[in-house]
């Protein structure tokens with residue numbers, strides 16, 4: 001699964017270090033992280049991997065070859081690093097800048113990068129790249145950051161260098177994921193609880209719709225604002241402190257959109273906690289229902305789903321528990337990307353095929369005459385970032 005970057009072919013010598021950081025799938029708890037709520041993601045067996053060595057180049061610079069972009073970026077680290085082209089390098093630049101801001105000196109480095117986290121699939125390819133960069137810099141400099149500080153540094157890189165006002169979920173799980181566990185993260189206290197997920201009778205399928213609707217950037221920031229507005233109207237610092245009852249009582253003080261956005265967040269926090277309780281009891285039918293509930297709330301109240309994601313969820317619903325599907329929902333920011341489904345392990349291959357066929361059929365017509373090919377894979381919960389060679 002893990003492809004080692006072709007460092008030697010590019011730089012003519014073997015790498016000194018190899019580090020990896022995973023993407024993630026969020027099982028439940030969507031658009032709750034920036035509302036101080038709970039999330040329940042897991043790291044997936046898809047990684048950003050960097051192989052690297054120091055270089056004698058002076059003044060110090062970082063050279064990164066990205067095999068996916070088939071492009072090389074050069075970053076001058078003799079002065080404060082700022083945003084620049086190529087665009088993909090900004091995730092790396094942002095993390096380098098975060099290390100510089102902590103007074104750490106960055107050496108000259110040659111790096112080759114390979115990522116198996118799909119781009120635009122809602123599986124946090126950018127967080128994987130940021131956390132991978134941070135793990136490499138820790139190794140090269142010989143200074144290990146506290147895991148929370150490391151995740152926050154990567155989040156800041158995303159805010160300032162990629163312009164995405166994301167929450168803390170993606171970077172936290174890429175740093176702190178544990179094999180065979182989901183991570184229940186309290187986004188207010190930043191406390192984490194490992195939730196074992198190693199029942200061999202179930203599997204999690206990731207279904208990438210392979211569509212990404214362009215409106216995602218501005219819509220995400222707009223949702224954040226609407227949540228903040230709702231909290232302000234309720235007189236609280238974040239929607240974490242609201243209940244369905246307090247929201248209902250304030251219904252007439254806000255417009256319908258704001259009310260719906262808040263209702264999603266409040267109910268999603270509740271579902272996330274209920275799911276974290278049901279998983280250790282192997283109550284899979286209940287977990288499945290929370291997942292469907294989450295999807296419908298994201299579709300109707302938060303309005304971040306899209307036709308293709310809804311199609312996948314409805315296909316899963318029609319296969320049903322009898323056919324081996326407990327539940328399914330969109331995962332990540334929305335407007336395309338992936339769904340996550342909880343299925344009976346013995347039926348996983350058959351279900352993957354059924355979903356792919358039905359999805360292709362349902363999306364045929366109009367612009368996509370022959371239908372869209374979904375990419376379906378299953379993943380066990382993986383470990384967070386680690387050093388493979390040092």
Ligand code: GLA
Pocket residue numbers: 029030031032033034166167168169170332333334
């Ligand atoms: C994106 C963000 C996360 C989170 C999700 C929605 O993935 O990066 O911080 O807000 O959307 O749950």
